[in-house]
Amino acid sequence: MRSLAYAIAGVALGAAACGVPANGDATEGLTIGLSVSTMNNPYFVQFRDGAEAAAQRFGAKLAVADAQNNASRQATQIQGFTSRKLKAVIINPVDSNALATEVRAANLAGIAVIAADRAINHASVTQTLTSDNLAGGKLGAQELAKQIGGKGEVIVLRGTAGTSASRDRSKGFTDGIAAYPKIKVVAAQQADFDRAKGLNVMTGLIRSHPGLDGVFAENDEMALGAIQALGPKAGHVKVVGFDGTPDGIKAVRAGSMAATVTQQPRLIGWQAVQDAIKVAKGQTVAKTVAVPVKLATKENANEFWTF
Structure with missing residues (x-):
């Protein structure tokens, strides 16, 4: 959507002022782990794309794992990131209640954990970044x-x-x-x-x-x-x-869907990586971030891009 594109541009322009490196040299050799609940959903594809764009922009590497909506598979992925001693891991949980043990182990290893799009319960995370x-x-x-x-x-x-x-x-x-x-x-x-x-x-x-x-x-x-x-x-x-997925917005335009509450998955992915880089470099980030949502109806559906 247009507002999302401007938001991402604003994040990039303000990166240096916020303490995030604006070039590859400052993050050379830094790898961020990202476990996505499922790539079989266009929303999470957009989330992944936003994360990858941020990693490229700031010169970090992003190790992406698809949990395929399997909580056990995701737990194994987090264990793998921990064994690699990554400095920061972003988790989009399959089940908000299923990863406490793995997150605690990451904490003990000094790894910052960011919960993205969904919260993680029963364990301490550095940041929870979700839509409202x-x-x-x-x-x-x-x-x-x-x-x-x-x-x-x-x-x-x-x-x-x-x-x-x-x-x-x-x-x-x-x-x-x-x-x-x-x-x-x-x-x-x-x-x-x-x-x-x-x-x-x-x-x-x-x-x-x-x-x-x-x-x-x-x-x-x-x-x-x-x-x-x-x-x-x-x-x-x-x-x-x-x-507010592309197919959802198209259905609103066509009149088969009355409305959809739109999120900003690309912006969530972008900001999760931006903040992961910050904490990996010893900087502080907000404990919780609620990304605004907006209603898309037939009257305003043309304001939203379908990518």
Whole structure:
């Protein structure tokens, strides 16, 4: 999106003033580890791309590992980074509750750990860098309520259990929809942030709830699966997604998705690497960073790039 491009440019221009090296020499030989929950999701591809762009910009090396949505595989990846004695590791956790042991071991080895896009629970990290998922969930609830006229039956498609993103988006949506007593959440079911699972779960739910008015999906992939399941009803049943992926924005432009709460995955990846370089060089960073979200609707969808 245009605002994202400007944001990344601003980060780069301000790098030297913030203490991050603006050339390769200052970070020569520095390798940052990055474990991504899954590369089978366009959102995390953008996240990875932003991280790689920052590493190239600042002259650091980035060791990228794909956990393939497997918490055990990711734990092994973190163990590998620790054995290599890297100075900083960025983790986008598969499960926010599953990496405490590995993170503690990294801490003991003097390795800084940054949790990116999702929090890590039960262990100390140097920084947690995420979108404002609570605010985004509430924003999604408000927009869905507006789209269906403040009354009717809605379904929630939840993301992967154990992730902070799903937990916070769910809470934000629940808090937001509570302001509309004429709206009833008739079902809330897990579909693991996956388009195919979103299609399958939604297909079953449509049979049980033929009078459905709206859907809130905790990411665009599940929203797109729900739209596919709705078939001819798509557009009549209002679907609100979350992420602002290229396919999600295209669906908003086309009118099959009513809206999506957009994140800035490239900026999250960029800033995670920028701050990892800072801590690797002994500088301090903010303990928590909440990256703003914005609503994309058909009226403003042309403001967002689809890359």
